[in-house]
Amino acid sequence: MxxxxxxxxxxxxxxxxxxxxxxxxxxxxxxxxxxxxxxxxxxxxxxxxxxxxxxxxxxxxxxxxxxxxxGNQTGGRVGFFLKTDDFDRDHAAMVAKGVAFLETPRREVYGTVAVFADPYGNRWDLIQHSL
Structure with missing residues (x-):
């Protein structure tokens, strides 16, 4: 192995x-x-x-x-996924530091997620998986 x-x-x-x-x-x-x-x-x-x-x-x-x-390494798709153990904490901290979220947080079957962009336009998911 x-x-x-x-x-x-x-x-x-x-x-x-x-x-x-x-x-x-x-x-x-x-x-x-x-x-x-x-x-x-x-x-x-x-x-x-x-x-x-x-x-x-x-x-x-x-x-x-x-x-x-x-800014276009994945052709405009979300290409990077930042996992968190506390979505609300990290989302609030990122917003306070000027991170550009492209949508409001949403609840999906797999967890809580919101798309944000880095300064170049690369799309990221901030995600907290459901337990």
Whole structure:
């Protein structure tokens, strides 16, 4: 039996500092690494507080093709899912920090959810699963 998991996903952004401010400030993620590489790029890894789940590598676009993908990495679909153990707490904190929710929270059979956008337009679900 193997022990495999997705631990890191690249999110293409237009500016390291803007992305870090949003993910670590407004969303409250931990910054795990922020190291300048020899080519001038940064290895910038953030993750929601806690031990479970994947981290994001915030990678600055460095070509026209990559720049075109900023904010549209999943073609306008919700592509990222932020799980919480307290929807109301996290929703209120995110709203207070200026996170743009695209809908009011709704109750589904699987839990409470609301779609929000990062500064680039990538769509995220904030979700608390039903017990």
């Amino acid at each position: 193997s022990d495999r998991s997705i631990f890191l996903v690249t999110l293409v952004v237009d500016d390291y500092d803007t992305a870090k401010a949003f993910y670590c400030g407004a969303l409250g993620f931990d910054c795990l690494q922020d190291e300048v590489q020899p080519d001038g790029k940064r290895w910038l890894v953030v993750r929601p507080v806690g031990e479970a789940g994947a981290s994001l590598l915030l990678a600055r676009a460095d070509s026209e093709v990559q720049q075109a993908a900023v």
